[in-house]
Amino acid sequence: MTIRAVLFDFSGTLFRLEHDSLHEHAELMRALTAPVGVVEGLDVSPEEWERRDLDADLHRSLHVTALANAGAADPHGFYDNLISPPFWQPYPDTAAALGTAIPTAVVSNIGWDIRRVFDRHGVRHLVDEYVLSYEEGVVKPDPKIFRIACERLGVHPSEALMVGDSEEADGGAAAVGCRVEIVPPDPTGERPDALLEVLRKHI
Structure with missing residues (x-):
């Protein structure tokens, strides 16, 4: 089946x-941005932690608690930085990958509006649909979120490629018939062209 859209x-x-200011809590940052799993030492159930990406207020509350437990001097300010566009860096091939001639959607488990990050880096217009868990009321790997993305792009799931960094979360797209490719969530300076390599395999 020909690939007609990329998620x-x-x-x-x-x-x-x-960001340089995040070095002190680098391990915590990786845990907080992981697609699945509860942050170690945070006294919440896996179900509550998963719901963080369905509610913006809960997202803030749980992250602030985790930051406070980790000893952050200003957990509220730290959280504001975590959702601030300047703290998010694109991979070297992000713009090129989004600039393909076929429809694209961003499908994310997230509790805040990431469109601002795309705006900052001048690539928002390269994305046709943003399918965000806190807006849709469903999180990956639930098949529903991938179906929503495909429907909005006007393609059958078998015609879509899902590219992500988590076998558990992004791999859920396979349940609806999408092809799936996983890239490593390495530092941006260490992963120059993984997205383009994946696209070359399918498009």
Whole structure:
């Protein structure tokens, strides 16, 4: 089946949370932006942690608690930085990958509006649809979120490629018939062209 659309994950796939001020809590940052799993030491159930990406207020509350537990001097300010566009860096081939001639959607488990990040880097117009968990009321790997993305792009799931960094979360697209490719969520300086390599295999 010919690929007629591409679905991209956000964190660890198109962009990565990177900033000098985050070095002190680098391990926590990786845990907070992981697609699945509860942050170690945070006294919440896996179900509650998963719901963080369905509610913006809960997203803030749980992250602030995790930051406070980790000893952040200003957890509220730290959280504001985590959702601030300057703290998110694109991978070197993000713009090129989004600039393909076929429809694209960003499908993300997220509790805030990531469109601002795309605006900052001048690539928002390269994305046809943003399918964000807190707006849709469903999180990956639930098949529904991938169906929503495909429907909005006007393609059958078998005609779509899902590109992400998590076998567990993004791999859920396979359940609806999408092809799936996983890229490593390496630092942006260490992953120059993984997105383009994946696209060359399918398009």
